[in-house]
Amino acid sequence: MEDLESILQKHSFLADLRPEHVKLIVGCAKNLRFRPGEFLAREGQKEACMYLIRRGTVAIETHAPNGETICIETLMPGDVLGISWVTPATAHFDCRARDTVIAFSLDHDCLDRKMREDAALGYAITSRLLDNTYQRLSRLRLQQLDVYR
Amino acid sequence: MPMRIGRAGHDIDGVFTWALEPSAPFAFEPGQFNMLYAHGVGEVPISISGDPNDFSSLHHTIRVVGNVTEALAALEAGDEVGVRGPFGSTWPLAEASGQDVLFVAGGLGLAPLRPAILSVLTRRSEFGQVTIIYGARSPTDILFRAELERWRGRFDVTLEAIVDHSGTDWYGPVGVVTRLVAEAEIEPEYCVAMLCGPEIMMRFTARELEQRGLEPSQIWVSLERSMKCGVGLCGHCQLGGTFVCKDGPVYRYDRVASKLLLRGL
Numbered sequence: 001m002e003d004l005e006s007i008l009q010k011h012s013f014l015a016d017l018r019p020e021h022v023k024l025i026v027g028c029a030k031n032l033r034f035r036p037g038e039f040l041a042r043e044g045q046k047e048a049c050m051y052l053i054r055r056g057t058v059a060i061e062t063h064a065p066n067g068e069t070i071c072i073e074t075l076m077p078g079d080v081l082g083i084s085w086v087t088p089a090t091a092h093f094d095c096r097a098r099d100t101v102i103a104f105s106l107d108h109d110c111l112d113r114k115m116r117e118d119a120a121l122g123y124a125i126t127s128r129l130l131d132n133t134y135q136r137l138s139r140l141r142l143q144q145l146d147v148y149r
Numbered sequence: 150m151p152m153r154i155g156r157a158g159h160d161i162d163g164v165f166t167w168a169l170e171p172s173a174p175f176a177f178e179p180g181q182f183n184m185l186y187a188h189g190v191g192e193v194p195i196s197i198s199g200d201p202n203d204f205s206s207l208h209h210t211i212r213v214v215g216n217v218t219e220a221l222a223a224l225e226a227g228d229e230v231g232v233r234g235p236f237g238s239t240w241p242l243a244e245a246s247g248q249d250v251l252f253v254a255g256g257l258g259l260a261p262l263r264p265a266i267l268s269v270l271t272r273r274s275e276f277g278q279v280t281i282i283y284g285a286r287s288p289t290d291i292l293f294r295a296e297l298e299r300w301r302g303r304f305d306v307t308l309e310a311i312v313d314h315s316g317t318d319w320y321g322p323v324g325v326v327t328r329l330v331a332e333a334e335i336e337p338e339y340c341v342a343m344l345c346g347p348e349i350m351m352r353f354t355a356r357e358l359e360q361r362g363l364e365p366s367q368i369w370v371s372l373e374r375s376m377k378c379g380v381g382l383c384g385h386c387q388l389g390g391t392f393v394c395k396d397g398p399v400y401r402y403d404r405v406a407s408k409l410l411l412r413g414l
């Protein structure tokens with residue numbers, strides 16, 4: 001059976017991360033499974049970890065006053081959930097497993113400590129987060145243009 | 150030429166499709182459009198959305214946006230409409246033969262691509278992998294939904310649809326169409342991409358495809374500009390040095406990319 005370290009290394013968010021850095025963060029990681037309908041994060045609650053999605057789909061949702069659920073985006077394998085911890089913040093949206101979701105969780109406090117102790121790891125993770133945030137931002141901008149109207 | 154409306158059907162909110170009955174066999178190539186005339190109101194360019202192998206009925210899918218399209222929407226089965234055409238350039242099916250084909254449609258952009266998709270599916274063995282990516286505003290705005298579901302059920306087509314936002318009644322992905330383009334399984338060297346939808350969506354999609362390794366010369370887009378004569382005489386549809394009615398509406402992306410980046414063109 002593959003160990004956590006080698007599967008962690010295969011996640012696209014961590015692609016090309018130096019092996020010694022993967023070793024460092026493996027202590028912050030857990031391999032988790034969520035049942036369909038289970039929440040990975042709830043609006044207004046503190047986000048204690050970041051998730052690297054391996055399998056399944058996570059819906060980022062909010063709700064209107066009439067109770068109607070509005071799905072803003074879905075995240076897929078390879079995506080990162082919970083990037084707002086860098087600010088640090090509470091979750092802005094509900095994040096719900098659409099189907100069975102398998103994800104690595106990376107504990108924020110643990111990761112934060114390791115990134116501060118090792119500047120090169122800090123840079124590697126921060127630049128990946130920035131790249132991910134930028135991609136999400138450009139998609140959001142296009143979505144905001146509401147081009148199909 | 151006046152043509153009788155054989156069938157008129159409502160597709161999605163504000164959009165309808167006609168099956169016109171030409172008095173003589175009507176031939177066209179995928180990507181071409183007709184000028185449709187609403188008596189006493191005006192004439193508008195509308196792409197042909199039907200099967201190019203069906204010479205006995207001519208399909209148009211129309212969104213109601215203003216005077217002429219409103220007047221067209223008021224017509225019913227049995228009424229007549231003025232048709233001039235077919236005009237314009239075509240999707241590059243000959244170039245795509247032997248290659249993988251990627252169709253990316255957004256919103257009503259599926260209508261002008263439909264003849265090309267139907268042609269490829271009819272001659273399926275001539276092409277490599279066929280992928281269709283479709284983006285719509287919400288699940289209720291998905292055009293030709295039953296047909297998309299049928300295509301998706303085929304073993305020789307990959308089809309993914311994405312909506313900008315949804316409720317809990319949609320199990321597909323939510324987000325922008327470029328998201329699926331980034332994930333699509335394509336072999337950049339052997340792929341011809343045909344894009345149709347709002348111009349901004351096509352620019353973003355083309356950029357994503359370039360990042361995936363496609364050359365702009367492997368990407369084709371269908372453009373819209375307001376038109377009058379439809380035959381390259383009045384200059385109404387000018388885009389830089391080209392006339393969309395005559396040189397377009399389908400263009401190879403490298404031939405128009407720089408023009409699309411200029412504001413006001």
Ligand SMILES: Cc1cc2nc3c(=O)[nH]c(=O)nc-3n(C[C@H](O)[C@H](O)[C@H](O)COP(=O)(O)OP(=O)(O)OC[C@H]3O[C@@H](n4cnc5c(N)ncnc54)[C@H](O)[C@@H]3O)c2cc1C
Nearest residue numbers: 182193194195196210211212214215216217218373374398
């Ligand atoms: C080659 C070509 C193919 C086309 N194919 C189709 C088609 O298959 N189905 C279809 O429904 N339409 C299609 N169009 C667009 C269609 O021609 C216009 O929507 C139509 O001319 C609008 O006429 P109108 O008198 O109803 O509205 P207008 O009074 O001319 O315009 C009303 C409003 O709609 C906006 N508008 C006008 N034209 C467009 C446009 N092209 N795109 C977005 N907004 C526009 C105007 O800015 C204005 O705000 C095509 C256009 C071209 C050039």
Ligand code: FES
Nearest residue numbers: 377379383384394
């Ligand atoms: S519409 Fe007259 S030149 Fe194109």
